[in-house]
Amino acid sequence: MDKMLYVAMTGASQNALAQKAHANNLANVSTMGFQRDLEQARSMPVFGESLPSRAYAMTERPATDFDHGPLVETGRDLDVAVDGDGWIAVQAADGSEAYTRTGSLNIDALGVLRTGSGLAVLGNGGPIAIPPEEKVEIGQDGTISIRSLGESPAVMAEVDRIKMVKPDLASLTKGTDGLIRTRDGQPAAADATVKVVSGFQEGSNVNAVDEMTSIMALSRQFELQVKMMTAAKENDESMARVLQM
Structure with missing residues (x-):
């Protein structure tokens, strides 16, 4: 019994x-x-x-x-969604590199580009800093261009490029904070084939x-x-x- x-x-x-x-x-x-x-x-x-x-x-x-979630159009310049496979690199609360597909971005008071949850978005050399600007555009390859204060609409300057990665899914694991990390804890290499679309967010799967x-x-x-x-x-x-x- x-x-x-x-x-x-x-x-x-x-x-x-x-x-x-x-x-x-x-x-x-x-x-x-x-x-x-x-x-x-x-x-x-x-x-x-x-x-x-x-x-x-x-x-x-x-x-x-x-699996990918549906793309939801927002029309907001700082909203980006990964088009296909890939991830956006962010700096987690403990300072380590982590990955997300959530692309509702904002610029804080210090000019740092952050996700909606406040995590710094990583670029070529670390967290991305945006100078004072009138307009921000994010290209398909993650390139961030701005029109500086007082410049004409035709003058756009490239600031940085969002680090995007596409490691093998078997090497990834999801943490309790909802962020994706590599199982060995090492940063994944940037992948130039990953694309994003501006004005969209990816919904839940x-x-x-x-x-x-x-x-x-x-x-x-x-x-x-x-x-x-x-x-x-x-x-x-x-x-x-x-x-x-």
Whole structure:
């Protein structure tokens, strides 16, 4: 009975964790550039001092879905979306290099180009600084051009170029902060083939219907696990009454 109860208990616990993963995906269905998390469950043997004769359920996040989200037109000059495969390099909160497909950019009071979440966008030599300007244009190759204050509309000066990378997806992992990093922690090399489109943002790649269906299926599995625990309890009580006779 204890084996049945243990398997059911771990199954119910891991079902709850899996529901959290899908609920997080569903909560980010409208988050620009969000990459949904995948989850799976498997049976794991219990290792200890004796032979691993028992097993338990384990939910894990094996990977991230790197499929592209839909392009949403905004018409804003500083909104950019990666066209096809590739990533925009940013400076994470800890100073390391990370990657995102979220391209809602802004220029702060010091002239530093930042994402909507406040992360500095990286260029050829580090964070990109924009001089005082009247207009900013971002080309398909990530080149940033400005029209300086007082200059005629025909005079555009190139300031920097956004660093864009396209490493092998198998070498990438998603952190708890939602940013993408290389598994070995080393910066990826810039790739000139990556293109961006100005005036667009990439939407989330989460399918709300799929996530709701998964949550409902996991909820039913949780109920079955609880019923198994109840059955184990009833069987144990019945066996105890037999032994008392």
